[in-house]
Amino acid sequence: MTSVASLDSNLPAAEDLHDWDRTHQLHPWAAMDDWRGYDHMMVDSAKGIYLWDSAGKRFIDGPGGMWCVQIGYGRREMADAIASQVMTLPYTSPWTTVTEPSAVLAKKLADMAPGDLNNVFFTTGGSTAVDTAIRTVHFMNNRLGRPDKKIVIAREKGYHGSTYLASSVTGKERDKSRFDVEKRLVRFLPDVNPYRRPEGMSVEDWCDEKVADLENMIAEVGAENVGAFIAEPILCSGGVIVPPEGYHKRTREICRKHDILYISDEVVTGFGRLGHWFASQEVFGITPDIITCAKGLTSGYLPLGACIISDSVMERMTDPDDSVLFANGYTYSAHPVCCAAALKNIEILEDEKILEHVRELAPHFQERLRALRRFDVVGDVRGMGLLGCIEGGAKTLAGERRLGAMLDEVCEEMGLLVRPLINMAVFSPPLVITRAEVDEMFDILERALEEVTRRLSDA
Template identity: 50%
Template sequence: MASIRKASAGPSKYEVSAEAAVDLAKRHLIQPWPYSGSIGTEARSLIGSGDGIYIHDGEGRRLIDGPAGMWCVNAGHRREELARVMYDQAMELSYNTPWYTMNSPSAVLAERIAGHAPGDLRHVFFTTGGSSAVESALRFMQFYNNVRGRSEKKLIISRGGAYHGSTYLSASLNGRPRDRDWMDIAGGLVVKLTSPDPFRRPAAMTIEAFSDFLVSEFEETVERLGADKIGAFVAEPIQASGGVIVSPPNYLPRIRQICRANDILYISDEVVTGFGRLGEIFASESVFGLSPDIITFAKGVTSGYFPLGGMIVSDRLLADLRRSNHPDAMYAHGLTYSSHPVGCAVALANLDLLENGILDHARDVAPYFIEEMKTLEDLPLVGEVRGIGLMACVECVADRESNNPLQLDIEVGKRIDAHCYALGLLVRPLIHMCVMSPPLIITREQIDDMVAILREGISRTMEDLRREGVWRN
């Protein structure tokens, strides 16, 4: 999808040399998700600029942005339309306190988002990102049940492989062991179910039987714990950071029916899948056939140009609160930057871009993207390539007999990433998995380039492992 952009205005006055930036980071910057052995002394790959689907590192090397930042740069880098809106809005109104004032862009954006949401989801609460969006939804569930006199209906059901954020409650839902090995969680509030990963299902089980097992597990959990104790079921339509897990067909709608029958709030976490990643503004209904009680979103809402997230809440839930016997009960939750005028203005401009061409383009190239990614399955190290829309995962399996990631598998992703980086592609390695979720503006020719580099990176990794004598396939 072609897009005309002016040449870069050059580095800002706050830019320093790559060497200086690395030195400053090692002396002063704490990186996200650091290891204790290097915390506060680490420098990561320096990115200096971006344009379209490409970024340039501190040495001037051009790389395809395979993960689109963190699933978020949906409209691509250096969109002058978005940068200009940020400037114009900041010059008009840079901030207002959401505690006792409001701004026009947030009201307009809430109406635009509500127009895309399924069912009766018509009310939007804005946050600063995905973690705070999920946190807000969980706190809303607690408030909702307190107001309705159901103070014990607070348990939250999540799943293995899930990722819902880094704040206390949202992180407590995460289903990846490494997310909680050294971090405290609200364990007494959260119940974890089996990951809906068909690739890791029991060997003799069909996909249909696996789906039945997952649904039965949920039903048995509700019966065992009691529907009067369970406040919410939280699920990503696609488990993104868990490895782009595409659950069995009809599994999620069946879970939704059970939630409805037992008055359990269904929270659809569309932080990744929303705003175009699957070719739709929201995928819950249009792709997966379900209408949740709450949808959380972030990332692609501004294409990563400004921190913004939120939740969309159904009319029914708010009507229940208004009918309660506690009209003075307060949802005592909010953020300094809730409904930020600059972020909401950028999101509106981003919606214009999505609605006026990018969504159509994403839907057009997505089948080709998945088809080309699937060609990597002929490599001996690749166990499965899976995906939908413009998100896919290459899961590497060095030990096929046990079908279990071992120490060798743990290093595979880093090796592939290093090779691909040298070849011109930024990969997001998740232990033994490589995730690709490029900007939605990617063309077929650029998909060809991306897949070719990824193939070469995996091939070089296989050669390394054979040469070291640790893998003989």
């Protein structure tokens, strides 16, 4: 594709845009030792599973944006649906009005969600969906006269967002942080990654130990003080960690026994990433009390999230003799244009049978992924659906810390983007990726691992 800037001499040059970006824009997770010294890729255009930079070089988008571009880039149907809603009704206050897109979308999400999760609170993204879930736990227990039942049990390597409450329950390791979190609110369970189990321990015994971690934490803190357990079905930003089989069902039962709400954070796994609308019940056999979602809800075309709450929780929050407000909301809750985008996105996923495509393609994707174990530099590969992670050979964070960055650098040279995470690289390509494109992606990964191996041996 030809750069837009190259077609019009009046538009700023790529060099100017890079300079303005470095000088004036603060990016997420910016390194503060040299905050104007970074050099991010200038993405100029996109189509399908591919991105083009300002020089016209094409890249496979391995991370799928930020785990979110399910239907791929450049969908005219999405542009038309968004434009139509802008011209019909670009905004109205969610405090006092309802719109057709938000009402239809709420009904669709309730129909997709398992069990009695029939109540949809729209948010601006995943972080605010998690905040809403935690505030729901607080509201319910205050309403029930249990003001101490507020602690959230979360997991090491779990990621739940960047807002204050969401970041407080995030267990993804931080080498250094200057941010505060609400430490009184949360307790963390040890890593559930089967790759970390002691040598000689079976996966079944590891699962027993991880389930016992939850039971022991509840006993230590006191069930009367624990309001919720929050868990991603797969710990994606922590390195695509798939807990051992049976873990989710057993932890769900423990939560039910102690009247602890189970929050399933499906911000990444929802909307087809594992071949289903939601993974909680269809893949892992559980019905949570609350599901949070975002990302694939609109395939990244516009920002939107949702907190889906069960009838049983809502009933415990209400009191006919107390008209107190559920004072939680955002100016852009249930934004009609974002809801219209989500409806069109869901329509595309349905009409093109993309969820079925994921289920058909996933075995080949995972087979190609597992074949990467043959490289000495690789310690583990893991994934599910169209999710994958390559981890370096050392089992400690202090191992080959350069692997993620090196693999990212070499893959980029070869026309593939991955997401480096210290000694890991993760990927979650658009769900519309074809079998041939999967092979193209893994062929590049194999060549990149060969080159990284060579560079490490020469170092």
